[in-house]
Amino acid sequence: MDMEAKCGYCGVQAKLKCAGCQQTYYCNPDHQKKHWRAKHKQECAKPYELARNDEIGRHCLANKAILKDTVLFTETPLVIGPKWNLDEYEQRSTIVPCVGCFADCNLGLFYCELCRWPACKPDCPGLINRSLHSLECGILRFGHPPKPGDDPETFFDYYRYDALLVLKCLAMQICNPSSFDQIINLESHYDARKNTRYYADTDERIVSYLFRNFLDPLQSLERKEDKVVLKVCDRKTLHMISGILEVNAMVIPLSNGREICGLYPLGCMLEHNCMPNSFYTFDCSKGMKLTFKAGRDIQKGEHLTTTYTHSLWGTQLRREHLKTNKYFVCKCERCTDPTELGTFLSSLRCMGVESEPCGGFQLPINPLSDTSDWKCNQCPVQVTHDQVNFIMSKIGEEVDYVMGRKSSIKEFEDLIYKLENFLHPNHFHLQTLKHSLIQMYGHFPGHRLNELSDAVLVSKLQMCRDMMSIIDVLDPDSFRLTLYAGVVLLEQQAALVELSKRQKPSTVSQQQYDLSEALQCLVRAKTILQNEMGTIQGKKLMEQIERALENVGEQTGNA
Numbered sequence: 001m002d003m004e005a006k007c008g009y010c011g012v013q014a015k016l017k018c019a020g021c022q023q024t025y026y027c028n029p030d031h032q033k034k035h036w037r038a039k040h041k042q043e044c045a046k047p048y049e050l051a052r053n054d055e056i057g058r059h060c061l062a063n064k065a066i067l068k069d070t071v072l073f074t075e076t077p078l079v080i081g082p083k084w085n086l087d088e089y090e091q092r093s094t095i096v097p098c099v100g101c102f103a104d105c106n107l108g109l110f111y112c113e114l115c116r117w118p119a120c121k122p123d124c125p126g127l128i129n130r131s132l133h134s135l136e137c138g139i140l141r142f143g144h145p146p147k148p149g150d151d152p153e154t155f156f157d158y159y160r161y162d163a164l165l166v167l168k169c170l171a172m173q174i175c176n177p178s179s180f181d182q183i184i185n186l187e188s189h190y191d192a193r194k195n196t197r198y199y200a201d202t203d204e205r206i207v208s209y210l211f212r213n214f215l216d217p218l219q220s221l222e223r224k225e226d227k228v229v230l231k232v233c234d235r236k237t238l239h240m241i242s243g244i245l246e247v248n249a250m251v252i253p254l255s256n257g258r259e260i261c262g263l264y265p266l267g268c269m270l271e272h273n274c275m276p277n278s279f280y281t282f283d284c285s286k287g288m289k290l291t292f293k294a295g296r297d298i299q300k301g302e303h304l305t306t307t308y309t310h311s312l313w314g315t316q317l318r319r320e321h322l323k324t325n326k327y328f329v330c331k332c333e334r335c336t337d338p339t340e341l342g343t344f345l346s347s348l349r350c351m352g353v354e355s356e357p358c359g360g361f362q363l364p365i366n367p368l369s370d371t372s373d374w375k376c377n378q379c380p381v382q383v384t385h386d387q388v389n390f391i392m393s394k395i396g397e398e399v400d401y402v403m404g405r406k407s408s409i410k411e412f413e414d415l416i417y418k419l420e421n422f423l424h425p426n427h428f429h430l431q432t433l434k435h436s437l438i439q440m441y442g443h444f445p446g447h448r449l450n451e452l453s454d455a456v457l458v459s460k461l462q463m464c465r466d467m468m469s470i471i472d473v474l475d476p477d478s479f480r481l482t483l484y485a486g487v488v489l490l491e492q493q494a495a496l497v498e499l500s501k502r503q504k505p506s507t508v509s510q511q512q513y514d515l516s517e518a519l520q521c522l523v524r525a526k527t528i529l530q531n532e533m534g535t536i537q538g539k540k541l542m543e544q545i546e547r548a549l550e551n552v553g554e555q556t557g558n559a
Protein backbone atom coordinates (compact mmCIF):
# COMPACT_ATOMS: atom_id res chain seq x y z
CA MET A 1 0.00 0.00 0.00
CA ASP A 2 2.98 2.27 -0.60
CA MET A 3 1.68 5.47 -2.18
CA GLU A 4 5.09 6.99 -2.78
CA ALA A 5 5.97 7.81 -6.38
CA LYS A 6 8.77 6.04 -8.25
CA CYS A 7 10.99 7.51 -10.97
CA GLY A 8 9.54 6.70 -14.42
CA TYR A 9 13.10 6.13 -15.69
CA CYS A 10 14.93 4.20 -12.97
CA GLY A 11 12.26 3.23 -10.43
CA VAL A 12 13.74 4.83 -7.30
CA GLN A 13 11.69 7.09 -5.03
CA ALA A 14 10.91 10.36 -6.82
CA LYS A 15 9.34 13.75 -6.18
CA LEU A 16 9.72 15.68 -9.47
CA LYS A 17 6.45 15.49 -11.44
CA CYS A 18 6.06 15.84 -15.23
CA ALA A 19 4.32 19.19 -15.69
CA GLY A 20 2.51 17.91 -18.79
CA CYS A 21 0.66 14.78 -17.73
CA GLN A 22 1.08 15.29 -13.96
CA GLN A 23 1.32 11.51 -13.75
CA THR A 24 4.95 10.52 -14.12
CA TYR A 25 7.61 11.26 -11.49
CA TYR A 26 11.38 11.57 -11.73
CA CYS A 27 14.19 11.44 -9.23
CA ASN A 28 16.16 14.10 -11.14
CA PRO A 29 15.88 16.34 -14.25
CA ASP A 30 18.41 14.21 -16.16
CA HIS A 31 16.21 11.12 -15.87
CA GLN A 32 13.21 13.22 -16.90
CA LYS A 33 15.04 14.29 -20.11
CA LYS A 34 16.17 10.76 -20.89
CA HIS A 35 12.68 9.32 -20.31
CA TRP A 36 11.14 12.05 -22.47
CA ARG A 37 13.36 11.14 -25.43
CA ALA A 38 13.00 7.39 -24.96
CA LYS A 39 9.29 7.06 -24.33
CA HIS A 40 7.43 9.76 -22.47
CA LYS A 41 7.08 12.13 -25.45
CA GLN A 42 4.46 9.77 -26.88
CA GLU A 43 2.81 8.81 -23.58
CA CYS A 44 2.48 12.36 -22.42
CA ALA A 45 0.29 13.43 -25.33
CA LYS A 46 -2.96 13.38 -23.44
CA PRO A 47 -6.18 12.97 -25.42
CA TYR A 48 -7.92 15.55 -23.22
CA GLU A 49 -7.33 18.92 -21.68
CA LEU A 50 -8.57 20.63 -18.58
CA ALA A 51 -11.12 23.34 -19.35
CA ARG A 52 -13.41 25.56 -17.30
CA ASN A 53 -16.79 27.18 -17.82
CA ASP A 54 -19.26 29.07 -15.63
CA GLU A 55 -21.80 26.28 -15.47
CA ILE A 56 -19.68 23.24 -14.67
CA GLY A 57 -16.43 24.73 -13.41
CA ARG A 58 -13.34 22.69 -14.28
CA HIS A 59 -13.90 19.73 -16.56
CA CYS A 60 -12.04 17.58 -19.09
CA LEU A 61 -12.45 18.05 -22.81
CA ALA A 62 -11.40 15.49 -25.44
CA ASN A 63 -8.88 17.23 -27.72
CA LYS A 64 -8.92 14.35 -30.24
CA ALA A 65 -11.15 11.38 -31.05
CA ILE A 66 -10.71 8.68 -28.40
CA LEU A 67 -11.43 5.01 -28.99
CA LYS A 68 -13.45 2.85 -26.58
CA ASP A 69 -11.28 1.30 -23.85
CA THR A 70 -8.46 3.84 -24.24
CA VAL A 71 -6.82 4.52 -20.90
CA LEU A 72 -7.46 8.23 -20.36
CA PHE A 73 -5.20 8.51 -17.34
CA THR A 74 -4.11 6.77 -14.19
CA GLU A 75 -3.33 8.45 -10.90
CA THR A 76 -2.60 7.78 -7.26
CA PRO A 77 -4.73 9.45 -4.58
CA LEU A 78 -3.78 12.59 -2.73
CA VAL A 79 -5.21 11.02 0.39
CA ILE A 80 -7.22 7.95 1.38
CA GLY A 81 -9.08 7.11 4.54
CA PRO A 82 -12.19 5.55 6.06
CA LYS A 83 -15.50 6.56 4.52
CA TRP A 84 -16.49 10.07 5.60
CA ASN A 85 -20.23 9.44 5.23
CA LEU A 86 -21.01 6.59 7.62
CA ASP A 87 -24.64 5.72 8.23
CA GLU A 88 -25.94 5.34 11.80
CA TYR A 89 -25.38 1.61 11.77
CA GLU A 90 -21.77 2.01 10.60
CA GLN A 91 -21.14 4.72 13.22
CA ARG A 92 -21.94 2.20 15.94
CA SER A 93 -20.20 -0.86 14.61
CA THR A 94 -17.70 -2.71 16.81
CA ILE A 95 -15.95 -3.98 13.68
CA VAL A 96 -13.88 -1.03 12.51
CA PRO A 97 -11.17 -0.42 9.89
CA CYS A 98 -7.58 -0.70 11.10
CA VAL A 99 -6.13 2.83 11.06
CA GLY A 100 -3.02 1.41 9.37
CA CYS A 101 -4.38 -0.79 6.59
CA PHE A 102 -8.23 -0.69 6.76
CA ALA A 103 -8.49 -4.43 7.50
CA ASP A 104 -11.46 -5.27 9.70
CA CYS A 105 -10.58 -5.24 13.38
CA ASN A 106 -12.47 -5.40 16.65
CA LEU A 107 -12.85 -2.25 18.66
CA GLY A 108 -10.92 -2.92 21.86
CA LEU A 109 -8.49 -5.63 20.73
CA PHE A 110 -5.28 -4.11 19.32
CA TYR A 111 -4.26 -0.48 19.06
CA CYS A 112 -1.66 1.82 17.58
CA GLU A 113 0.58 2.09 20.62
CA LEU A 114 1.09 5.82 20.11
CA CYS A 115 -2.42 7.19 19.62
CA ARG A 116 -4.49 4.22 20.87
CA TRP A 117 -6.69 4.05 17.78
CA PRO A 118 -7.70 0.49 16.78
CA ALA A 119 -5.34 -1.50 14.58
CA CYS A 120 -5.40 -5.04 13.18
CA LYS A 121 -2.16 -5.77 15.07
CA PRO A 122 0.24 -3.57 17.03
CA ASP A 123 2.89 -3.78 14.30
CA CYS A 124 0.66 -3.22 11.24
CA PRO A 125 3.02 -1.64 8.64
CA GLY A 126 0.41 1.00 7.75
CA LEU A 127 0.79 2.50 11.23
CA ILE A 128 4.19 3.91 10.32
CA ASN A 129 3.48 4.68 6.67
CA ARG A 130 3.68 8.44 6.01
CA SER A 131 0.83 8.31 3.53
CA LEU A 132 -1.37 6.28 5.83
CA HIS A 133 -1.64 6.43 9.60
CA SER A 134 1.52 8.46 10.27
CA LEU A 135 -0.27 11.39 8.69
CA GLU A 136 -2.68 11.88 11.57
CA CYS A 137 -1.20 9.78 14.40
CA GLY A 138 0.68 12.72 15.92
CA ILE A 139 -2.56 14.72 16.18
CA LEU A 140 -4.66 11.82 17.47
CA ARG A 141 -2.15 11.44 20.32
CA PHE A 142 -3.65 14.59 21.89
CA GLY A 143 -6.88 12.68 22.62
CA HIS A 144 -7.94 10.78 25.72
CA PRO A 145 -9.24 7.42 24.53
CA PRO A 146 -11.74 5.46 26.62
CA LYS A 147 -10.43 2.62 28.75
CA PRO A 148 -11.49 -1.04 28.75
CA GLY A 149 -14.59 -1.36 30.91
CA ASP A 150 -15.86 2.16 30.05
CA ASP A 151 -19.43 2.51 28.80
CA PRO A 152 -19.53 1.23 25.17
CA GLU A 153 -21.13 4.52 24.13
CA THR A 154 -17.92 6.36 24.99
CA PHE A 155 -16.08 4.14 22.49
CA PHE A 156 -18.49 4.99 19.65
CA ASP A 157 -18.32 8.64 20.59
CA TYR A 158 -14.53 8.76 20.73
CA TYR A 159 -13.63 6.66 17.69
CA ARG A 160 -15.47 8.62 15.02
CA TYR A 161 -14.14 7.13 11.83
CA ASP A 162 -16.08 9.55 9.65
CA ALA A 163 -13.96 12.41 11.00
CA LEU A 164 -10.67 10.69 10.24
CA LEU A 165 -10.43 11.53 6.54
CA VAL A 166 -11.14 15.20 7.26
CA LEU A 167 -8.30 15.15 9.79
CA LYS A 168 -6.00 13.39 7.33
CA CYS A 169 -6.67 16.09 4.72
CA LEU A 170 -5.88 18.78 7.30
CA ALA A 171 -2.71 16.96 8.36
CA MET A 172 -1.45 16.88 4.75
CA GLN A 173 -0.18 20.44 5.27
CA ILE A 174 2.48 19.07 7.63
CA CYS A 175 4.06 16.41 5.43
CA ASN A 176 2.89 17.35 1.95
CA PRO A 177 1.95 21.04 1.65
CA SER A 178 1.58 20.92 -2.14
CA SER A 179 -0.97 18.10 -1.91
CA PHE A 180 -2.77 20.05 0.81
CA ASP A 181 -2.95 23.04 -1.55
CA GLN A 182 -4.37 20.80 -4.27
CA ILE A 183 -7.01 19.47 -1.87
CA ILE A 184 -8.04 22.85 -0.56
CA ASN A 185 -8.43 24.15 -4.12
CA LEU A 186 -11.05 21.53 -4.98
CA GLU A 187 -14.70 22.53 -5.15
CA SER A 188 -16.36 22.58 -1.69
CA HIS A 189 -19.61 24.44 -2.44
CA TYR A 190 -19.03 26.03 0.96
CA ASP A 191 -21.68 28.75 0.57
CA ALA A 192 -24.34 26.45 -0.81
CA ARG A 193 -23.72 23.92 1.97
CA LYS A 194 -23.77 26.46 4.73
CA ASN A 195 -27.51 26.42 5.38
CA THR A 196 -28.04 22.72 4.91
CA ARG A 197 -28.66 19.95 7.40
CA TYR A 198 -25.34 18.41 6.26
CA TYR A 199 -23.48 21.49 7.44
CA ALA A 200 -25.19 21.33 10.85
CA ASP A 201 -24.42 17.59 11.15
CA THR A 202 -20.80 18.14 10.11
CA ASP A 203 -20.48 20.99 12.58
CA GLU A 204 -21.40 18.70 15.46
CA ARG A 205 -20.13 15.31 14.39
CA ILE A 206 -16.87 16.30 12.78
CA VAL A 207 -15.75 19.88 13.32
CA SER A 208 -16.64 20.25 17.03
CA TYR A 209 -15.51 16.69 17.70
CA LEU A 210 -12.08 17.22 16.13
CA PHE A 211 -11.53 20.49 17.96
CA ARG A 212 -12.77 19.17 21.32
CA ASN A 213 -10.66 16.02 21.28
CA PHE A 214 -7.51 16.80 19.32
CA LEU A 215 -7.16 20.25 17.77
CA ASP A 216 -7.87 22.43 20.85
CA PRO A 217 -5.21 20.58 22.90
CA LEU A 218 -2.80 20.79 19.94
CA GLN A 219 -3.40 24.52 19.55
CA SER A 220 -2.95 25.19 23.25
CA LEU A 221 0.40 23.40 23.11
CA GLU A 222 1.29 25.43 20.02
CA ARG A 223 0.57 28.61 21.96
CA LYS A 224 2.48 27.40 25.02
CA GLU A 225 5.55 26.47 23.02
CA ASP A 226 5.18 29.34 20.56
CA LYS A 227 5.37 26.89 17.69
CA VAL A 228 3.00 26.28 14.76
CA VAL A 229 2.34 22.73 13.56
CA LEU A 230 -0.85 23.34 11.60
CA LYS A 231 -0.70 26.73 9.90
CA VAL A 232 -4.29 26.44 8.69
CA CYS A 233 -6.62 25.08 11.33
CA ASP A 234 -9.99 26.73 11.82
CA ARG A 235 -13.63 25.69 11.70
CA LYS A 236 -14.18 27.09 8.21
CA THR A 237 -11.29 25.04 6.81
CA LEU A 238 -12.69 21.88 8.37
CA HIS A 239 -16.10 22.65 6.86
CA MET A 240 -14.47 23.30 3.51
CA ILE A 241 -12.63 19.98 3.66
CA SER A 242 -15.92 18.23 4.56
CA GLY A 243 -17.57 19.87 1.54
CA ILE A 244 -14.62 18.90 -0.66
CA LEU A 245 -14.99 15.29 0.42
CA GLU A 246 -18.74 15.36 -0.13
CA VAL A 247 -18.39 16.78 -3.65
CA ASN A 248 -15.20 15.04 -4.82
CA ALA A 249 -14.30 11.92 -2.81
CA MET A 250 -14.47 8.62 -4.65
CA VAL A 251 -15.51 5.39 -2.96
CA ILE A 252 -12.86 2.67 -3.25
CA PRO A 253 -14.07 -0.92 -2.75
CA LEU A 254 -11.34 -2.94 -1.04
CA SER A 255 -10.80 -6.64 -1.61
CA ASN A 256 -11.88 -7.32 2.01
CA GLY A 257 -15.34 -5.99 1.13
CA ARG A 258 -14.86 -2.72 3.02
CA GLU A 259 -15.23 0.64 1.29
CA ILE A 260 -12.87 3.54 1.88
CA CYS A 261 -12.69 6.99 0.26
CA GLY A 262 -9.99 8.79 -1.67
CA LEU A 263 -9.39 12.15 -3.33
CA TYR A 264 -8.00 12.01 -6.87
CA PRO A 265 -7.08 15.44 -8.27
CA LEU A 266 -7.70 14.61 -11.93
CA GLY A 267 -10.33 11.91 -11.42
CA CYS A 268 -12.58 14.37 -9.64
CA MET A 269 -12.44 16.78 -12.60
CA LEU A 270 -14.72 14.60 -14.72
CA GLU A 271 -18.20 16.02 -14.79
CA HIS A 272 -21.36 14.07 -14.19
CA ASN A 273 -23.65 12.67 -16.87
CA CYS A 274 -26.42 10.10 -16.30
CA MET A 275 -25.22 8.46 -19.55
CA PRO A 276 -21.45 8.92 -19.15
CA ASN A 277 -18.75 8.11 -21.67
CA SER A 278 -15.99 7.03 -19.24
CA PHE A 279 -15.56 4.73 -16.28
CA TYR A 280 -12.98 3.97 -13.66
CA THR A 281 -11.45 1.10 -11.76
CA PHE A 282 -9.09 0.95 -8.78
CA ASP A 283 -6.05 -1.20 -8.31
CA CYS A 284 -5.88 -1.83 -4.56
CA SER A 285 -2.57 -3.67 -4.88
CA LYS A 286 -0.91 -0.58 -6.37
CA GLY A 287 -1.57 2.17 -3.83
CA MET A 288 -5.26 2.50 -4.80
CA LYS A 289 -4.27 3.57 -8.30
CA LEU A 290 -7.24 4.93 -10.23
CA THR A 291 -7.57 4.21 -13.95
CA PHE A 292 -10.09 6.11 -16.06
CA LYS A 293 -11.00 4.55 -19.42
CA ALA A 294 -13.20 5.54 -22.33
CA GLY A 295 -16.37 3.44 -22.05
CA ARG A 296 -17.24 4.15 -25.70
CA ASP A 297 -15.76 6.02 -28.65
CA ILE A 298 -15.54 9.70 -27.72
CA GLN A 299 -15.56 12.50 -30.30
CA LYS A 300 -13.11 15.39 -30.30
CA GLY A 301 -14.68 18.27 -28.30
CA GLU A 302 -16.87 16.02 -26.11
CA HIS A 303 -16.59 16.43 -22.37
CA LEU A 304 -15.26 13.39 -20.51
CA THR A 305 -18.03 12.29 -18.20
CA THR A 306 -18.62 9.85 -15.39
CA THR A 307 -21.62 9.27 -13.17
CA TYR A 308 -22.00 10.51 -9.59
CA THR A 309 -25.25 8.71 -8.89
CA HIS A 310 -26.94 5.33 -9.28
CA SER A 311 -27.79 4.56 -12.91
CA LEU A 312 -30.82 2.50 -11.95
CA TRP A 313 -32.52 5.20 -9.94
CA GLY A 314 -35.32 7.11 -11.62
CA THR A 315 -34.79 10.67 -12.83
CA GLN A 316 -36.36 12.44 -9.83
CA LEU A 317 -34.24 10.44 -7.38
CA ARG A 318 -31.00 10.95 -9.33
CA ARG A 319 -31.59 14.67 -9.70
CA GLU A 320 -32.49 15.03 -6.02
CA HIS A 321 -29.27 13.25 -5.03
CA LEU A 322 -27.16 15.45 -7.32
CA LYS A 323 -28.83 18.62 -6.12
CA THR A 324 -28.53 17.75 -2.44
CA ASN A 325 -25.06 16.19 -2.38
CA LYS A 326 -23.29 17.68 -5.39
CA TYR A 327 -25.03 21.07 -5.59
CA PHE A 328 -26.01 21.16 -9.26
CA VAL A 329 -28.95 20.26 -11.44
CA CYS A 330 -28.40 17.67 -14.14
CA LYS A 331 -29.76 18.46 -17.59
CA CYS A 332 -28.44 15.46 -19.48
CA GLU A 333 -30.22 13.69 -22.32
CA ARG A 334 -31.68 11.05 -20.00
CA CYS A 335 -32.93 13.59 -17.44
CA THR A 336 -34.54 15.66 -20.21
CA ASP A 337 -36.54 12.75 -21.63
CA PRO A 338 -39.78 12.06 -19.65
CA THR A 339 -39.61 8.39 -20.71
CA GLU A 340 -35.91 8.06 -19.76
CA LEU A 341 -34.88 6.95 -23.24
CA GLY A 342 -37.98 4.83 -23.64
CA THR A 343 -37.36 2.73 -20.52
CA PHE A 344 -40.26 4.25 -18.51
CA LEU A 345 -38.10 3.69 -15.46
CA SER A 346 -40.01 6.27 -13.37
CA SER A 347 -43.48 6.06 -14.94
CA LEU A 348 -46.67 5.46 -12.98
CA ARG A 349 -49.78 3.72 -14.25
CA CYS A 350 -52.52 6.19 -15.09
CA MET A 351 -55.51 5.59 -12.83
CA GLY A 352 -57.75 7.09 -15.56
CA VAL A 353 -61.02 8.86 -14.87
CA GLU A 354 -63.17 7.58 -12.00
CA SER A 355 -60.64 4.82 -11.32
CA GLU A 356 -61.11 3.38 -14.81
CA PRO A 357 -57.49 2.79 -15.91
CA CYS A 358 -56.85 3.90 -19.48
CA GLY A 359 -53.80 1.69 -19.99
CA GLY A 360 -51.52 4.73 -20.27
CA PHE A 361 -48.66 5.94 -18.10
CA GLN A 362 -48.10 9.14 -16.17
CA LEU A 363 -44.94 11.03 -17.13
CA PRO A 364 -43.54 14.35 -15.88
CA ILE A 365 -44.56 17.26 -18.13
CA ASN A 366 -41.20 18.91 -17.55
CA PRO A 367 -38.71 16.42 -16.10
CA LEU A 368 -36.21 19.23 -15.50
CA SER A 369 -38.55 20.94 -13.04
CA ASP A 370 -38.75 19.68 -9.45
CA THR A 371 -42.35 20.82 -9.22
CA SER A 372 -43.64 19.64 -12.59
CA ASP A 373 -47.05 18.03 -12.72
CA TRP A 374 -47.40 14.72 -14.55
CA LYS A 375 -49.68 13.82 -17.43
CA CYS A 376 -50.87 10.60 -19.04
CA ASN A 377 -49.48 9.55 -22.41
CA GLN A 378 -52.92 8.16 -23.39
CA CYS A 379 -55.67 10.26 -21.81
CA PRO A 380 -56.05 13.85 -20.52
CA VAL A 381 -55.59 12.94 -16.84
CA GLN A 382 -52.92 14.92 -14.97
CA VAL A 383 -51.62 14.54 -11.43
CA THR A 384 -49.79 17.09 -9.33
CA HIS A 385 -46.18 16.62 -8.32
CA ASP A 386 -47.33 16.52 -4.66
CA GLN A 387 -49.51 13.52 -5.44
CA VAL A 388 -46.65 11.80 -7.25
CA ASN A 389 -44.25 12.56 -4.38
CA PHE A 390 -46.72 11.19 -1.85
CA ILE A 391 -47.23 7.91 -3.73
CA MET A 392 -43.52 7.53 -4.41
CA SER A 393 -42.50 8.10 -0.81
CA LYS A 394 -45.05 5.52 0.42
CA ILE A 395 -43.90 3.00 -2.18
CA GLY A 396 -40.24 3.77 -1.44
CA GLU A 397 -40.80 3.01 2.26
CA GLU A 398 -42.47 -0.32 1.47
CA VAL A 399 -39.69 -1.32 -0.91
CA ASP A 400 -36.97 -0.34 1.57
CA TYR A 401 -38.70 -2.34 4.30
CA VAL A 402 -38.93 -5.52 2.22
CA MET A 403 -35.41 -5.10 0.80
CA GLY A 404 -34.03 -4.60 4.32
CA ARG A 405 -35.66 -7.81 5.58
CA LYS A 406 -35.10 -10.06 2.56
CA SER A 407 -37.10 -12.53 4.60
CA SER A 408 -39.31 -14.47 2.22
CA ILE A 409 -39.94 -14.96 -1.45
CA LYS A 410 -43.66 -14.56 -0.82
CA GLU A 411 -43.14 -11.09 0.62
CA PHE A 412 -41.32 -10.03 -2.56
CA GLU A 413 -43.89 -11.67 -4.85
CA ASP A 414 -46.77 -10.00 -3.00
CA LEU A 415 -45.20 -6.55 -3.09
CA ILE A 416 -44.35 -6.85 -6.79
CA TYR A 417 -47.92 -7.99 -7.51
CA LYS A 418 -49.30 -5.02 -5.57
CA LEU A 419 -46.95 -2.41 -7.05
CA GLU A 420 -47.60 -3.54 -10.61
CA ASN A 421 -51.04 -1.92 -10.16
CA PHE A 422 -49.42 1.47 -9.68
CA LEU A 423 -46.13 1.42 -11.54
CA HIS A 424 -44.89 0.77 -15.05
CA PRO A 425 -43.50 -2.80 -15.16
CA ASN A 426 -40.06 -1.29 -15.82
CA HIS A 427 -40.30 1.08 -12.86
CA PHE A 428 -37.03 1.20 -10.93
CA HIS A 429 -38.69 0.14 -7.67
CA LEU A 430 -40.01 -2.99 -9.39
CA GLN A 431 -36.61 -3.63 -10.95
CA THR A 432 -34.97 -3.43 -7.53
CA LEU A 433 -37.38 -6.02 -6.12
CA LYS A 434 -37.12 -8.25 -9.18
CA HIS A 435 -33.32 -8.16 -9.14
CA SER A 436 -33.47 -9.63 -5.64
CA LEU A 437 -36.24 -12.05 -6.48
CA ILE A 438 -34.35 -13.60 -9.42
CA GLN A 439 -31.51 -14.33 -6.98
CA MET A 440 -33.89 -15.88 -4.42
CA TYR A 441 -35.55 -18.18 -6.95
CA GLY A 442 -33.13 -21.07 -7.25
CA HIS A 443 -31.13 -20.31 -4.12
CA PHE A 444 -33.46 -20.02 -1.10
CA PRO A 445 -34.10 -23.24 0.86
CA GLY A 446 -37.19 -24.94 -0.54
CA HIS A 447 -36.82 -22.92 -3.75
CA ARG A 448 -33.76 -24.53 -5.34
CA LEU A 449 -33.83 -24.59 -9.12
CA ASN A 450 -35.07 -28.18 -9.32
CA GLU A 451 -37.81 -27.35 -6.80
CA LEU A 452 -39.26 -24.39 -8.73
CA SER A 453 -42.41 -24.89 -10.77
CA ASP A 454 -42.21 -24.44 -14.55
CA ALA A 455 -44.30 -21.28 -14.20
CA VAL A 456 -41.89 -19.75 -11.67
CA LEU A 457 -38.90 -20.65 -13.83
CA VAL A 458 -40.53 -19.05 -16.86
CA SER A 459 -41.28 -15.95 -14.80
CA LYS A 460 -37.65 -15.81 -13.55
CA LEU A 461 -36.44 -16.06 -17.14
CA GLN A 462 -38.80 -13.32 -18.29
CA MET A 463 -37.73 -10.98 -15.50
CA CYS A 464 -34.09 -11.51 -16.47
CA ARG A 465 -34.76 -10.85 -20.15
CA ASP A 466 -36.76 -7.69 -19.30
CA MET A 467 -33.99 -6.45 -17.02
CA MET A 468 -31.36 -6.98 -19.70
CA SER A 469 -33.46 -4.97 -22.17
CA ILE A 470 -33.47 -2.03 -19.74
CA ILE A 471 -29.76 -2.39 -18.99
CA ASP A 472 -29.01 -2.42 -22.73
CA VAL A 473 -30.65 1.00 -23.08
CA LEU A 474 -29.16 2.57 -19.96
CA ASP A 475 -25.70 1.10 -20.42
CA PRO A 476 -25.46 0.35 -24.14
CA ASP A 477 -21.69 -0.13 -24.06
CA SER A 478 -21.78 -2.36 -20.95
CA PHE A 479 -19.27 -0.56 -18.79
CA ARG A 480 -21.29 0.67 -15.82
CA LEU A 481 -23.98 -1.77 -14.67
CA THR A 482 -21.57 -4.64 -14.99
CA LEU A 483 -22.02 -6.45 -11.65
CA TYR A 484 -25.76 -5.94 -11.83
CA ALA A 485 -25.93 -7.25 -15.38
CA GLY A 486 -23.53 -10.11 -14.57
CA VAL A 487 -25.94 -11.36 -11.90
CA VAL A 488 -28.93 -11.11 -14.26
CA LEU A 489 -27.13 -13.01 -17.02
CA LEU A 490 -26.03 -15.74 -14.61
CA GLU A 491 -29.60 -16.20 -13.34
CA GLN A 492 -31.02 -16.05 -16.87
CA GLN A 493 -28.68 -18.87 -17.85
CA ALA A 494 -29.63 -20.90 -14.75
CA ALA A 495 -33.34 -20.64 -15.61
CA LEU A 496 -32.66 -21.61 -19.22
CA VAL A 497 -30.56 -24.63 -18.27
CA GLU A 498 -33.22 -25.92 -15.86
CA LEU A 499 -36.06 -25.32 -18.33
CA SER A 500 -34.19 -27.02 -21.13
CA LYS A 501 -33.56 -30.03 -18.86
CA ARG A 502 -37.30 -30.31 -18.26
CA GLN A 503 -38.18 -30.06 -21.94
CA LYS A 504 -39.74 -33.31 -23.16
CA PRO A 505 -37.79 -35.08 -25.92
CA SER A 506 -40.83 -34.79 -28.21
CA THR A 507 -40.56 -31.00 -28.10
CA VAL A 508 -36.84 -30.90 -28.82
CA SER A 509 -37.44 -30.24 -32.52
CA GLN A 510 -39.28 -27.03 -31.59
CA GLN A 511 -37.02 -26.19 -28.65
CA GLN A 512 -38.24 -23.21 -26.65
CA TYR A 513 -35.34 -23.19 -24.22
CA ASP A 514 -32.18 -23.31 -26.11
CA LEU A 515 -28.84 -23.85 -24.37
CA SER A 516 -27.18 -21.60 -26.90
CA GLU A 517 -28.96 -18.63 -25.26
CA ALA A 518 -27.60 -19.83 -21.89
CA LEU A 519 -24.12 -19.98 -23.38
CA GLN A 520 -24.46 -16.49 -24.87
CA CYS A 521 -25.49 -15.14 -21.44
CA LEU A 522 -22.37 -16.58 -19.83
CA VAL A 523 -20.00 -15.44 -22.57
CA ARG A 524 -21.43 -11.93 -22.36
CA ALA A 525 -21.26 -11.93 -18.54
CA LYS A 526 -17.62 -12.98 -18.71
CA THR A 527 -16.78 -10.17 -21.11
CA ILE A 528 -18.52 -7.40 -19.22
CA LEU A 529 -17.09 -8.49 -15.87
CA GLN A 530 -13.48 -8.00 -17.00
CA ASN A 531 -13.45 -4.51 -15.51
CA GLU A 532 -14.74 -5.81 -12.16
CA MET A 533 -11.83 -8.13 -11.49
CA GLY A 534 -10.44 -5.71 -8.89
CA THR A 535 -13.52 -6.21 -6.70
CA ILE A 536 -14.35 -9.15 -4.50
CA GLN A 537 -17.91 -9.31 -5.86
CA GLY A 538 -16.59 -9.32 -9.43
CA LYS A 539 -14.17 -12.15 -8.69
CA LYS A 540 -16.81 -14.27 -6.93
CA LEU A 541 -19.30 -13.75 -9.73
CA MET A 542 -16.67 -14.66 -12.32
CA GLU A 543 -15.99 -17.94 -10.47
CA GLN A 544 -19.70 -18.78 -10.61
CA ILE A 545 -19.77 -17.92 -14.29
CA GLU A 546 -16.76 -20.14 -15.01
CA ARG A 547 -18.45 -23.04 -13.20
CA ALA A 548 -21.70 -22.46 -15.09
CA LEU A 549 -19.76 -22.34 -18.37
CA GLU A 550 -18.22 -25.75 -17.61
CA ASN A 551 -21.65 -27.13 -16.82
CA VAL A 552 -23.28 -25.77 -19.99
CA GLY A 553 -20.23 -26.88 -21.99
CA GLU A 554 -20.67 -30.44 -20.71
CA GLN A 555 -24.35 -30.43 -21.63
CA THR A 556 -23.80 -29.10 -25.10
CA GLY A 557 -20.75 -31.25 -25.70
CA ASN A 558 -18.48 -28.18 -25.92
CA ALA A 559 -16.60 -28.86 -22.70
Ligand SMILES: C[S@@+](CC[C@H](N)C(=O)[O-])C[C@H]1O[C@@H](n2cnc3c(N)ncnc32)[C@H](O)[C@@H]1O
Pocket residue numbers: 055056057058059186187189247248268269270271272273326327328329330331
Ligand atom coordinates in the same frame (compact mmCIF):
# COMPACT_ATOMS: atom_id res chain seq x y z
C1 LIG B 1 -16.32 16.43 -8.58
S1 LIG B 1 -16.52 18.11 -8.91
C2 LIG B 1 -15.98 18.29 -10.56
C3 LIG B 1 -14.95 19.37 -10.69
C4 LIG B 1 -15.50 20.76 -10.57
N1 LIG B 1 -16.19 21.12 -11.79
C5 LIG B 1 -14.43 21.78 -10.25
O1 LIG B 1 -14.35 22.80 -10.91
O2 LIG B 1 -13.71 21.53 -9.29
C6 LIG B 1 -18.25 18.17 -9.00
C7 LIG B 1 -18.80 19.53 -9.24
O3 LIG B 1 -18.69 19.88 -10.62
C8 LIG B 1 -19.87 20.50 -11.07
N2 LIG B 1 -20.53 19.61 -12.04
C9 LIG B 1 -20.18 18.34 -12.34
N3 LIG B 1 -20.99 17.83 -13.30
C10 LIG B 1 -21.86 18.79 -13.61
C11 LIG B 1 -22.95 18.87 -14.53
N4 LIG B 1 -23.29 17.85 -15.32
N5 LIG B 1 -23.65 20.02 -14.57
C12 LIG B 1 -23.32 21.08 -13.78
N6 LIG B 1 -22.31 21.06 -12.89
C13 LIG B 1 -21.59 19.94 -12.81
C14 LIG B 1 -20.74 20.70 -9.85
O4 LIG B 1 -20.45 21.93 -9.30
C15 LIG B 1 -20.29 19.59 -8.94
O5 LIG B 1 -20.52 19.85 -7.59
